[in-house]
Amino acid sequence: MEGSLLDGVNKPETQEVEDMTVLEKKHSVVIEAPNKIGKEKKFKVVVKVGEHMEHPNEPGHFFEWIELYADDTFLSRIHLTPEKTHHKLITEIKLNEPTKLVGRARCNIHGVWEGEKQIKIE
Numbered sequence: 001m002e003g004s005l006l007d008g009v010n011k012p013e014t015q016e017v018e019d020m021t022v023l024e025k026k027h028s029v030v031i032e033a034p035n036k037i038g039k040e041k042k043f044k045v046v047v048k049v050g051e052h053m054e055h056p057n058e059p060g061h062f063f064e065w066i067e068l069y070a071d072d073t074f075l076s077r078i079h080l081t082p083e084k085t086h087h088k089l090i091t092e093i094k095l096n097e098p099t100k101l102v103g104r105a106r107c108n109i110h111g112v113w114e115g116e117k118q119i120k121i122e
């Protein structure tokens with residue numbers, strides 16, 4: 001990774017968890033959702049960080065927010081505070097066409113991180 005983590009959007013350079021750096025493991029955004037869903041049928045989406053390696057959750061270092069997009073369309077956002085909340089966004093959505101779900105999360109020290117998951121329609 002070049003430049004500052006606070007510029008732009010960060011992504012791990014690999015999808016293979018064992019090849020990720022410690023920084024990437026702590027900040028990679030994981031989207032949990034079915035691979036394939038029924039058209040216009042509600043389904044659960046979880047956007048989470050710190051799954052591959054626990055990220056701090058204290059006043060000096062924590063995730064400030066998590067967002068969910070359907071392609072470029074904004075869907076949901078959760079604001080977080082350290083210690084008592086956990087860095088996880090859980091919601092239900094419905095789609096009517098194949099969509100790339102995109103999750104973004106901002107660490108107050110290490111900037112914005114992004115992950116994605118392609119959803120098919122059956």
Ligand SMILES: [Fe+2]
Pocket residue numbers: 027055061062107108109110
């Ligand atoms: Fe961080």
